[in-house]
Amino acid sequence: DTEVTQTPKHLVMGMTNKKSLKCEQHMGHRAMYWYKQKAKKPPELMFVYSYEKLSINESVPSRFSPECPNSSLLNLHLHALQPEDSALYLCASSQPQAARKLFFGSGTQLSVL
């Protein structure tokens, strides 16, 4: 099983809303990632958790707040987003060592109004 499950698939929110994106994997991977992808562009790394600890934060604005409750779950809490934050948000997982197979979920298509 190489599945990474993301919910919801689609999300529309206003700039004053608070929402959360959820991700789950059962491959025993100890690294989990959040990527942001704009249309016709490659994924851009936002955060990496290794062994449930934040290991990489690519200078992401504080209106995005990641959380890793356990080794299988990853959340991204959203607050006071801007219209330019509209994008496809992808969760991924891998073994925690460098240069390992990276598996993506199907993503959450986020629209900020």
Add this chain to the structure above:
Amino acid sequence: GENVEQHPSTLSVQEGDSAVIKCTYSDSASNYFPWYKQELGKGPQLIIDIRSNVGEKKDQRIAVTLNKTAKHFSLHITETQPEDSAVYFCAAAGLNYGQNFVFGPGTRLSVLP
């Protein structure tokens, strides 16, 4: 840092023909090169990968070749089918980049029936 270029940006082929997408990388320390296929509305799917100690790898109709000296690697798809139509991303990774992957800008492949 690492930079990955990818060509062509768009590619149209007739069903049954072969398709080749090429990527070049800049950091000779990169040692892992995956290829992803992304269909509309879905997350990137790992379709094949190669490590720097191997020159070629094949999986049914798809193959990847790596030339370490020239620092380029290519995706080959034979006997293309309409369901091969998608955006393809190459990427590079290595110890210098930890858990980060550097993606190419993508190639939109259209297989015409």
